[in-house]
Amino acid sequence: MKKLREANLYRGELIPISGKLVTRYNQCLEKLGFTKTKLKTFSIDGIGWSPEIAEEKDEMHYLNNGEANLHGIVITPLQKGKPVYVPFHSFDREMMREIFKIHGDKINDITRDSAICIDFDQDIDAFYEPLDILKYESIRISFHLINNLDEAQKEQLKLIDTFKQGNNFIDENLHQQLLGSAKKYGDLRHRDVSLSEIHFTANSFYTKAFGGIYVLRDFVAPIVVFEEESSYKEAIKDTVHDVMIYHIEQHELVNQLRDHVIIDYDLDRDVRTKRYERIKKYIFSQHLKKTQHPIKDILSDSLLFKSYLNKMELEARKRVMSVERYLEKSEISNEYKIVDIVDQKMFHALHSPHSSLEPKHQDLIWKLLVNVAPKDILFLYWYDKEEFYEQFKTWDESMKDWVIHTIRNNI
Secondary structure, eight states, X not given: OHHHHHTTOSSTTOXXXXXXXXXXXXXXXXXXXXXXXXXXXXXXXXXXXXXHHHHHHTOTTTTBSSTTOEEEEEOOGGGTTOOOSSOSBTTHHHHHHHHHHHHHHHHHHHTTTOOEEEEEEOSOSOOOSGGGGGGOOEEEEEEEEGGGHHHHHHHHHHHHHHHTSTTGGGOHHHHHHHHHHHHHHOOOTTOOOOOOOEEEEOSSEEEOGGXXXXXXXXXXXXXXXESSHHHHHHHTTOOSSOOXXXXXXXXXXXXXXXXXXXXXXXXXXXXXSHHHHHHHHHHHHTXXXXXXXXXXXXXXXXXXXXXXXXXXXXXXXXXXXXXXXXHHHHHHOTTOOHHHHSOHHHHHHTOEEOTTSOHHHHHHHHHHHHHHSOOOHHHHHHHOHHHHHHHHHHSOHHHHHHHHHHHHHTO
16 A cells, blocks of 8 residues: 555545543543553544554454444544545444534534544444344434543532532532542533534435445435345345345346436446546456556557557457447447447446436445446545555556556546
């Protein structure tokens, strides 16, 4: 990942944590029922997740208590607007935006000397079968302060109120209690450390539970798409829920999404876009073996591209140029069918969310399409960074250079 780090494309917005903030972070971990980290320094993202602690614990989602119970940690106002690098749900970053929008000023105050543990509660203690995910609807976001600062404030105010009554101002025991509270927590009289619950609605979303599931509920009919085959096979045995169930590699899925006006395509339009060029070049690169030139040069230079294209086996060449071949043939006759000429993965990759969808739904559908056909390296980076990083490790060094250049220049 060295090249990605140097290009500032690998978790470049993490917040460094050290000193007292490490202590507060550990207090949050313990309060949430997790073990403390032994690290003296680490970094965190917008929801409080740390790649260093994940590596230490050998658990990517170490802030989860099972797949049904997600938590977060806020120890600095700098987390506002930061990415959530390893989200468990597609709406995790949206929930954090809502938290800072509603409680931003209070968070600034509280994190001066405390930290906030976040509980994302959807009233599900645990999942038992894949379609339990349909219980997701309203998420209650509640907050817990380390050292129970909110409770300490109530107690301090109660002591002050008692102090003001009658002759209590001469009570030495009361004096000591007040001084002890002030030394431990500071003057809490004028601080607002009460964080009200937030209710967040999740209709259509993606979750990593059961190997990865898309739940599409805001359209004509509910659709559930599974990434893991074993979870899909278990789900299709269900006779209770009235939903359409697909595995992500089923050919019928894309057709169904089109029929429900969730996605569409226009090859005449798409073939003139930068996205088409990226997809074509990526598919082309998969057929390059033992080249005399760096892959980056072959994909960037039209003369080299044509040279290597013509050296390819015929079937590979047809696959790379299948869209343009189809459009040429369809101008001559309407008897040609897309399915007979266009490479299926390329065809699926050229679909896009329907223009009528809301922005939040478009993002979700883009993520789904990227997972159906991960052929656009820019959109893969945008919508599924974890998968992008895994694929990046397998690429030729020159291919990595082309990918980085493409992403940085949005071409």
